[in-house]
Amino acid sequence: MKPRSAENKASEMQRRLDAYVEEHNMRRSPTRDLVLAEACKLPQPFAASELIEAAEKQHISMPTVYNVLQLLIKARILLKVNRDSTREHAMYEILAGKSYAIQMYCTRCGRVTPVQSKVLNNAIKAYKFNNFNLQRFSLFVYGECKVCRSYKRLY
Numbered sequence: 001m002k003p004r005s006a007e008n009k010a011s012e013m014q015r016r017l018d019a020y021v022e023e024h025n026m027r028r029s030p031t032r033d034l035v036l037a038e039a040c041k042l043p044q045p046f047a048a049s050e051l052i053e054a055a056e057k058q059h060i061s062m063p064t065v066y067n068v069l070q071l072l073i074k075a076r077i078l079l080k081v082n083r084d085s086t087r088e089h090a091m092y093e094i095l096a097g098k099s100y101a102i103q104m105y106c107t108r109c110g111r112v113t114p115v116q117s118k119v120l121n122n123a124i125k126a127y128k129f130n131n132f133n134l135q136r137f138s139l140f141v142y143g144e145c146k147v148c149r150s151y152k153r154l155y
């Protein structure tokens, strides 16, 4: 049951955020909590722009969203999955539950496209990592997308 597990994920992450906030003697912030709840609702991994769009509907500004993203990374609730991307194309993932994602990342335009491949997913899950228990993975494959390649052919 998908909606239920999404709710569990959100409440688990809220508990982690509450613990972090308390540990660091910070104030609780309803806005921060709301951004986290929106991030948990998005398909993972998600682009900053998707979260900004969702947050704007709740009247939360873009700088606030970026501030919350940074805090969630520090609190190990969130991971920036494509580290070398620009801020605009950065993608993030909530670190809860099982998640297996493969994405194609265009090095020219920054477009991110999900890859649906049972073969690749199963190969990674079956791999015996040395002294490491696999919980989730997020794999980026780098190259040039169809649009950028056809644009190159024209000029």
Ligand SMILES: [Zn+2]
Binding pocket: 106, 107, 108, 109, 110, 111, 144, 145, 146, 147, 148, 149
């Ligand atoms: Zn491209």
